[in-house]
Amino acid sequence: MTLDHPAKTPVRPDAIIVGAGPAGLTAALYLGRFRRRVLVIDGGDSRAAWIPTTHNHPGFPDGVAGTTLLDLQKEHALRYGARIQKGTVQALSAADDGFVLEIDGDTLRAATVLLACGVEDNAPMLPNVDEAVRRTLMRICPICDGFEVTGQRVGVIGHGPLGAREALFLRTYADHLTLIHIAAPDALPAEERALLADANVTVIETPIESVELQLDQPRALCFAGAGRMEFDALYSALGVTPRTGLALAMGARHDDQGRLEVDDHQQTSIPGLYAAGDMVRGLNQITTAQGEAAIAATAMHNRLRGV
Template identity: 60%
Template structure:
């Protein structure tokens, strides 16, 4: 059987796309590996509709149940291959091959995390933070450290001055990785710059409160952000022939269609804002464009 659509990824974008497609009365299957980045969110306070905030896994569960209520099928499976097959696509998993007239990719990104003990668990507990747009408000007035290895770290440190005047950039890359322009901007803004590897991490009352360095000794912070960048999960798109931007994310048009007709993408692997609301909006656009494309194809 050839499905109308397969959605790969069950984060906010993939599940939102499934809701729309199911309500368009399309036969849609969502395949995911059980590792949504949104599940790391301890509590989101900037997602509209939840004044008290919402835990990432709870948001995913609510959205999944909503998609299933309208008839979307959601299955955990590792997708190993994607290719154009005639007028549609073949999607391969470890144990089967599936056919679909269209595909939406919502595979997200992988964060580059610093080499700190238990760093993934620390992110889930907000001991290490990865998104100042998401939760910078929560560190208002605190002593904040940003771990970076290039211009991205400098930019994030300056951004966090929206919330605090006590910002330190811990530059872990080579000296040449931080251009003079960024150094001058940091100095002008009053951001402290440390260029040394992190030797030790101290937990105090369930907080990552101190980082030790070779020359500076041990410095205490209320919050620590990592700004080492991300790697978009575009392997499947590349297999299908889709093209990427210079930053590694997928090229899409105004309707979220990639350079491969019938292959759409939404969420973090497309644009750099990495926000739930943005991902869901892109998913709505992609699903609607997909539905209309299939309608036009059926009318011919």
């Protein structure tokens, strides 16, 4: 089945969704079943596509690959009339009758817009780490797959309170846990150091020279002047950058982490502009993104009804 529709839509959509991840595709399904004309702009960079297998998604007891989940969601939305167009939104602005979007040189209009653009992970800038990230050997979501490292030797690459929090979270699973702190020592406050010590988490602050990969897992980190340490799993705990530029350029309100502020119906501070998923809430989970998208889609439908 071909999942991508032609680049142009002949009829003005009621709603345009920016982002074809779990949130955007859930909203497309709902709006399609509400018999709305909905167009999804697929930038092709869904974070879910990185997931080799998740055992954390309800309804898939044997696990499901991120790409498989996305394909299933696309097929589901298409069955109910949603249109999916590959492209990038360069600009978003308000108009008397809704919104104007500039998409790869084309101009599209819609009465309502849902932003489901997700976040971008802040990957560690370390020698030889790109291959580990590309092959998903460097894990990024302890909530998603912490269970899979139960009883293992785990290294967490991070800095400051965020790195400490993720290390402490993973301590529930790992038999041996090490925080590789890659910032200045004073970036890790004394309070966090005490909590790490109480949890028997080792803290290393020697610069990393390289990441060694063996077979299908990262096996060791080599430290400057301090030899090497072997791990069964490595996590990056450097946070994310929300993809909120389109909304911020319009003056939408955001929190101190750059995530968009929304009301109980997922509407931003700009009437008719909605947001769902990781760019709104820091849990960064597929299930919460899907739930928020369902709320947003219903609110968009009701707005179009004049309710």
